[in-house]
Amino acid sequence: MPSSFAEARVDLGAISENIAALARRARGAAVMGVVKADGYGHGMLPAARAMLAGGAEWLGTAFIEEALELREAGFTCPVVAWILPPRAPLAAAVAADVDLGVSAPGLIADIAAAARETGRPARVHLKADTGLNRGGLTAEQWPETVAAAARAEAAGLVRVAGVFSHFACADEPGHPSIAAQISAFHEALEIAEKAGLDPEVRHLANSAATLTLPETHFDLVRPGIAGYGLSPIPGLADTGLRPAMTLRAAVALVKRVPAGSGVSYGHRYTTDRPANLALVPLGYGDGIPRAATNTGPLLIGGRRRTVSGTVCMDQFMVDLGDDTLGDEPEAVLFGPGDHGEPTAQDWAEVLGTIPYEIVTRISPRVPRVYDGAP
Numbered sequence: 001m002p003s004s005f006a007e008a009r010v011d012l013g014a015i016s017e018n019i020a021a022l023a024r025r026a027r028g029a030a031v032m033g034v035v036k037a038d039g040y041g042h043g044m045l046p047a048a049r050a051m052l053a054g055g056a057e058w059l060g061t062a063f064i065e066e067a068l069e070l071r072e073a074g075f076t077c078p079v080v081a082w083i084l085p086p087r088a089p090l091a092a093a094v095a096a097d098v099d100l101g102v103s104a105p106g107l108i109a110d111i112a113a114a115a116r117e118t119g120r121p122a123r124v125h126l127k128a129d130t131g132l133n134r135g136g137l138t139a140e141q142w143p144e145t146v147a148a149a150a151r152a153e154a155a156g157l158v159r160v161a162g163v164f165s166h167f168a169c170a171d172e173p174g175h176p177s178i179a180a181q182i183s184a185f186h187e188a189l190e191i192a193e194k195a196g197l198d199p200e201v202r203h204l205a206n207s208a209a210t211l212t213l214p215e216t217h218f219d220l221v222r223p224g225i226a227g228y229g230l231s232p233i234p235g236l237a238d239t240g241l242r243p244a245m246t247l248r249a250a251v252a253l254v255k256r257v258p259a260g261s262g263v264s265y266g267h268r269y270t271t272d273r274p275a276n277l278a279l280v281p282l283g284y285g286d287g288i289p290r291a292a293t294n295t296g297p298l299l300i301g302g303r304r305r306t307v308s309g310t311v312c313m314d315q316f317m318v319d320l321g322d323d324t325l326g327d328e329p330e331a332v333l334f335g336p337g338d339h340g341e342p343t344a345q346d347w348a349e350v351l352g353t354i355p356y357e358i359v360t361r362i363s364p365r366v367p368r369v370y371d372g373a374p
Ligand SMILES: Cc1ncc(COP(=O)(O)O)c(C=O)c1O
Pocket: 034, 082, 165, 166, 205, 206, 207, 208, 222, 223, 224, 225, 226, 232
């Protein structure tokens, strides 16, 4: 059951505006809003609606199940799912007109079989591994898979709607792998063209590339994190992005303790003077990393403070010094930063991670509350 003491407020207007800003950057390329992992923790369906309102024409998910949820909710735009493990529901995807990312040569036959079973052609996007060495067809697999896709297309079982790839280091401007991947992508496109494929969309750019590498925009860009207002490149100037999620909780209690009091499990924090301690009812059960022990920043009573002692499953403590709090005090862990609260980027820096993880890991126990259109 979701907690009633805490909420992740999501500003849908910010998501729409972020997508609109990215569409302006993409100048002519269409935008696919990436909504996998429950919209990076923001709620997939509301995030998807906000992205379409901001001008996205495509949606992207990791898994077919996520894409089917979009279809069941009434989304009719093109949706691509790009991780297809064994026993992925290919026929259900074809029946629901979900585009499929192809990362393994054998998938063409499997998808063609699903198309035969469903009685309609499957739409696929061939994914070239241009150097990420994660999903995608290797340079060795590419020509045979392209040929198999061309045969399946000629047989009316498959439509090759897209050719795409994904960057390893687009968030590190100037990284030598970027130029190498761009050139490998051009080679993959050339091979596809020579085999007679004529994809509607060629796509390569994630958020970082959408913001910094115009030569990678091709026909379609695929921003995820930037749509939620978080920069994929810390410190990048003039992104025009606004963080959409604010995580906050009511302060559950405040109590006075003497100097020398060990606080929370393991007594990893000790008061150096008599102090007021606030209990914040959020913990690792809510997605607050336990590694935020003694480091997580937050705003309480108009001042920036730090988690004091161990983050527990449901709660953590904060040393307020001699400060007292007004009625119904609240703790803001992160947000857009308008009122002096930390950002998800601040949490990421303290914890040695990326803001993607900070927002995505907030658990279903924390209710999402939506502000703004749509
Ligand atoms: C294939 C693909 N495209 C686009 C994205 C969006 O990336 P980002 O959130 O960095 O924009 C992802 C996310 O991991 C992805 O896997």
